[in-house]
Amino acid sequence: MSTEETPLTGGRITAGVVRVGETVRRPVTRDRAHVHGLLLHLEERGFDAVPRFLGVDDQQREVLSFIPGHVPDDLGHFDDAQLAAAARLLRRFHDATADFPLVLDTGAEVMCHNDWGPPNAVFRDRLPCGLIDFDTLAPGLRLWDLGYFAFAWLDLGDDAYTGDEQIRRLEVVAQAYGMAGCAATQIAIHALARQTALAVAGRVQGKPDMADWAAAAADWTVLNVLEQLSPTGYALPAG
Ligand SMILES: Nc1ncnc2c1ncn2[C@@H]1O[C@H](COP(=O)(O)OP(=O)(O)O)[C@@H](O)[C@H]1O
Numbered sequence: 001m002s003t004e005e006t007p008l009t010g011g012r013i014t015a016g017v018v019r020v021g022e023t024v025r026r027p028v029t030r031d032r033a034h035v036h037g038l039l040l041h042l043e044e045r046g047f048d049a050v051p052r053f054l055g056v057d058d059q060q061r062e063v064l065s066f067i068p069g070h071v072p073d074d075l076g077h078f079d080d081a082q083l084a085a086a087a088r089l090l091r092r093f094h095d096a097t098a099d100f101p102l103v104l105d106t107g108a109e110v111m112c113h114n115d116w117g118p119p120n121a122v123f124r125d126r127l128p129c130g131l132i133d134f135d136t137l138a139p140g141l142r143l144w145d146l147g148y149f150a151f152a153w154l155d156l157g158d159d160a161y162t163g164d165e166q167i168r169r170l171e172v173v174a175q176a177y178g179m180a181g182c183a184a185t186q187i188a189i190h191a192l193a194r195q196t197a198l199a200v201a202g203r204v205q206g207k208p209d210m211a212d213w214a215a216a217a218a219d220w221t222v223l224n225v226l227e228q229l230s231p232t233g234y235a236l237p238a239g
């Protein structure tokens with residue numbers, strides 16, 4: 001088997017991710033027991049859209065199976081078919097995590113990926129079909145992941161889209177995920193929560209570019225989406 005190491009630089013967060021043959025080696029920077037446990041849990045359930053956990057190598061790097069395909073370096077425009085595929089994949093992932101012991105022990109709904117956006121998706125034939133990068137994995141609520149989904153996959157907050165177009169795209173996502181009842185509104189409210197949380201994180205972590213970007217996106221979501229989703233002015237008080 002080839003032992004040649006090819007750097008995988010697309011992610012920009014974790015230094016030293018390399019491909020070796022059909023595996024990925026990823027330096028471990030913090031406790032990963034819950035990640036490895038979940039990948040094994042998903043393997044047992046036959047969920048094959050995530051890497052297999054294959055162990056830890058002699059440099060203390062985790063060994064994961066390599067998922068063939070294309071991983072975008074950045075956000076971008078994704079059409080309805082791509083959004084729907086990403087939402088269906090998240091739904092299958094969430095459903096397969098619902099009986100993971102950490103979820104049951106914490107009273108959560110599912111394991112949240114917490115960073116499910118295009119740069120952590122493996123595409124084949126234009127469609128996202130694999131999830132990678134479980135650094136932010138944690139027990140949580142489905143809508144918490146869907147709020148981030150709207151920010152990352154729809155680029156919610158970008159002036160390239162109108163509010164009406166983004167509401168239509170939120171409905172595409174909600175339908176593909178299998179939500180009913182005010183689904184676009186629910187996702188938009190959680191997108192605002194995630195944008196606000198990222199703005200706060202950017203401030204307290206000394207990342208002003210991230211803080212400004214997320215805060216501007218939160219403003220945009222209030223003014224162009226939440227206001228429109230309620231006929232009585234859902235977001236802005238009268239006066
Ligand atoms: N299991 C995998 N299969 C295929 N490619 C992978 C896999 N894991 C990582 N990669 C590649 O390595 C890059 C960085 O990995 P990632 O886990 O996303 O790190 P980061 O924390 O830097 O975002 C990704 O952009 C992707 O191209």
Ligand SMILES: [Mg+2]
Pocket residue numbers: 011013119120132133
């Ligand atoms: Mg990544």
